[in-house]
Amino acid sequence: MDKYRFTYNDIHRTVRSLAERIGQSGYQADVIVAIGSGGYIPARILRTFIDKPILTVGVAYYDANNKPSKMPRKVQWIEEAERILQGQRILLVDEVDDSRATLEYCVRELLSHRPSSIAVAVLHNKLKHKKGSMPAEVALYLAGRDLEDKWICYPWDAEDIDDHDRQAGGEGI
Numbered sequence: 154m155d156k157y158r159f160t161y162n163d164i165h166r167t168v169r170s171l172a173e174r175i176g177q178s179g180y181q182a183d184v185i186v187a188i189g190s191g192g193y194i195p196a197r198i199l200r201t202f203i204d205k206p207i208l209t210v211g212v213a214y215y216d217a218n219n220k221p222s223k224m225p226r227k228v229q230w231i232e233e234a235e236r237i238l239q240g241q242r243i244l245l246v247d248e249v250d251d252s253r254a255t256l257e258y259c260v261r262e263l264l265s266h267r268p269s270s271i272a273v274a275v276l277h278n279k280l281k282h283k284k285g286s287m288p289a290e291v292a293l294y295l296a297g298r299d300l301e302d303k304w305i306c307y308p309w310d311a312e313d314i315d316d317h318d319r320q321a322g323g324e325g326i
Contacts, residue, residue, distance in 0.1 A: 158317060158320050164307070175203065187207055242268065245273045253284060257285030260273065276297045280302065
């Protein structure tokens with residue numbers, strides 16, 4: 154199976170580019186919301202460039218065998234979300250836009266808390282048919298890179314980071 158492998162340096166560069174593009178767009182987030190677990194590290198790196206607090210949500214779309222579920226489901230949510238998010242400009246962050254089901258689910262859940270606006274930033278967008286759709290209320294959608302539909306190996310999933318980085322150097326982008 155063809156795979157992409159990205160190093161932490163690759164991820165950092167992609168996030169820096171996303172931050173620059175967010176700044177150029179004029180979107181001013183009040184809060185970053187990271188989708189766990191893939192969005193945690195990109196959101197933290199993004200915070201270096203966009204100095205805003207990070208809140209996290211946990212949403213599961215895949216089962217224990219990496220098979221997609223029928224619908225995403227909440228695993229963890231923002232305590233007192235209504236009070237914290239109402240009237241805020243949210244930047245939702247995840248690592249990959251694969252089926253778009255998780256992103257659509259999270260955006261719709263966040264919109265129910267009446268933010269003033271919501272934008273979405275992902276490291277990678279897979280160029281494929283999406284099961285979900287981006288709600289019209291999304292003010293901005295940015296992907297660090299568009300990629301063919303191949304499995305992505307992120308460094309935070311590696312058991313042996315040195316081996317991962319060697320493989321990324323040989324076949325990374």
